[in-house]
Amino acid sequence: MLKVTEELLKIRYKINNNIFKLSDKALADVEEQFKKFDEIREFNQNKVLAAFQEERISDSHFTNTTGYGYDDMGRDSLDKVYARVLGAEAALVRPHFVNGTHALGTALFGNLRPSDTLLAVSGTPYDTLQSVIGIDGKNERNGSLKEYGVKYKQIDLRNGGFDFDSIEKELKNDKSIKVIHLQRSTGYGWRNAFTIEQLEEVIKFIKEIRNDVIVFVDNCYGEFVDVKEPTEVGADLIAGSLIKNIGGGIAPTGGYIAGRKDCVEQASYRLTVPGIGAECGSTFGVMRSMYQGLFLAPHITMEAVKGATFCSRIMELAGFEVLPKYTDKRSDIIQAIKFNDKIKLINFCKGIQAGSPIDSFVECEPWDMPGYNDQVIMAAGAFIQGSSIELSADAPIREPYIAYLQGGLTFDHAKIGILIALSKILNS
Ligand SMILES: *Cc1c(COP(=O)(O)O)cnc(C)c1O
Numbered sequence: 001m002l003k004v005t006e007e008l009l010k011i012r013y014k015i016n017n018n019i020f021k022l023s024d025k026a027l028a029d030v031e032e033q034f035k036k037f038d039e040i041r042e043f044n045q046n047k048v049l050a051a052f053q054e055e056r057i058s059d060s061h062f063t064n065t066t067g068y069g070y071d072d073m074g075r076d077s078l079d080k081v082y083a084r085v086l087g088a089e090a091a092l093v094r095p096h097f098v099n100g101t102h103a104l105g106t107a108l109f110g111n112l113r114p115s116d117t118l119l120a121v122s123g124t125p126y127d128t129l130q131s132v133i134g135i136d137g138k139n140e141r142n143g144s145l146k147e148y149g150v151k152y153k154q155i156d157l158r159n160g161g162f163d164f165d166s167i168e169k170e171l172k173n174d175k176s177i178k179v180i181h182l183q184r185s186t187g188y189g190w191r192n193a194f195t196i197e198q199l200e201e202v203i204k205f206i207k208e209i210r211n212d213v214i215v216f217v218d219n220c221y222g223e224f225v226d227v228k229e230p231t232e233v234g235a236d237l238i239a240g241s242l243i244k245n246i247g248g249g250i251a252p253t254g255g256y257i258a259g260r261k262d263c264v265e266q267a268s269y270r271l272t273v274p275g276i277g278a279e280c281g282s283t284f285g286v287m288r289s290m291y292q293g294l295f296l297a298p299h300i301t302m303e304a305v306k307g308a309t310f311c312s313r314i315m316e317l318a319g320f321e322v323l324p325k326y327t328d329k330r331s332d333i334i335q336a337i338k339f340n341d342k343i344k345l346i347n348f349c350k351g352i353q354a355g356s357p358i359d360s361f362v363e364c365e366p367w368d369m370p371g372y373n374d375q376v377i378m379a380a381g382a383f384i385q386g387s388s389i390e391l392s393a394d395a396p397i398r399e400p401y402i403a404y405l406q407g408g409l410t411f412d413h414a415k416i417g418i419l420i421a422l423s424k425i426l427n428s
Contacts, residue, residue, distance in 0.1 A: 356381020
């Protein structure tokens with residue numbers, strides 16, 4: 001770091017020499033990892049570029065239709081570009097998905113029928129999906145899968161890995177199992193994200209027992225962290241959010257579903273209605289941002305991965321338990337830091353907020369966020385509301401007080417944010 005930068009940060013954020021020393025050490029330690037990330041980034045950038053070229057994307061794809069949105073070229077071609085990038089037969093990319101949960105829920109509702117069973121094999125699904133499935137303990141009449149008669153079973157992880165024996169037993173004994181749920185990312189858990197190799201192994205295992213089940217992967221936070229996506233290693237269906245990795249920080253909203261053509265089509269009848277599916281939906285002039293976001297996504301994702309890796313190392317050097325460690329193979333952009341202390345956790349999040357370009361003057365506080373069972377604190381000073389490909393940190397307020405950091409449109413920004421957060425903890 002240049003001396004002038006240090007001077008600036010010292011005056012502006014009261015970051016002291018100790019922290020700069022830790023930062024220098026952390027940066028030196030992560031150098032090897034960063035080289036690997038650059039190689040993945042380069043591969044994915046070329047993959048995305050080729051998809052744009054194959055689909056002959058031009059200026060005319062950035063205009064938009066109105067009303068029904070029949071033959072919206074931008075929309076229909078973006079579906080094809082996504083399908084190519086994700087190695088899928090088809091994709092459904094829409095600004096009409098309000099968030100990732102909506103895309104995931106649409107994929108599930110579209111492919112499950114009354115008396116089918118959804119079997120989760122990577123433990124409890126992400127918090128917001130629990131309401132979709134109907135296992136949030138609230139028993140509301142809200143049209144969850146459960147209320148529609150879709151059964152749910154779950155196999156917990158064993159020593160952090162898949163419980164192959166139980167998976168085999170369930171698949172052989174329960175013929176009503178129709179969809180398998182896998183979650184690539186950590187979510188609010190304390191485990192490493194599943195690598196593409198791990199997903200490939202379990203999917204192969206599942207398909208050898210029952211070739212007719214639909215393997216669905218919650219791919220949130222996973223896109224472009226590796227050179228393959230779950231759809232390239234056997235997943236039938238994946239879904240995710242456009243205000244995470246794949247929107248590149250540019251897409252203003254939305255989600256995607258991708259995978260086998262028949263599965264994506266079933267989902268499209270849930271996004272709109274049977275008989276209409278993917279053929280309607282005007283796009284409000286957001287197509288250019290969605291294309292441009294996808295184009296930038298391989299780069300932006302790696303900026304975030306570098307931020308997470310730097311965070312992992314510097315927090316570890318500062319004496320905190322972290323997951324993943326900086327040398328672990330990553331499969332999402334999340335960095336978990338265990339504080340074992342509520343005040344430290346809250347101060348860390350406040351530090352990230354103070355380092356944001358937007359709303360840096362705001363103090364974030366724990367609140368009752370819709371869809372979550374514990375209070376949640378969220379540091380998010382983002383250009384796009386709630387965007388977590390932008391530097392953000394959040395945490396459910398429960399023991400052992402783990403913060404989840406993710407994003408950073410530029411590594412430089414992620415680094416500054418982390419240094420501010422660390423000094424807030426060490427100085428208080
Ligand atoms: C972010 C996320 C979701 C969806 O969350 P939204 O806030 O609705 O976009 C689902 N699963 C995982 C693992 C996630 O990280």
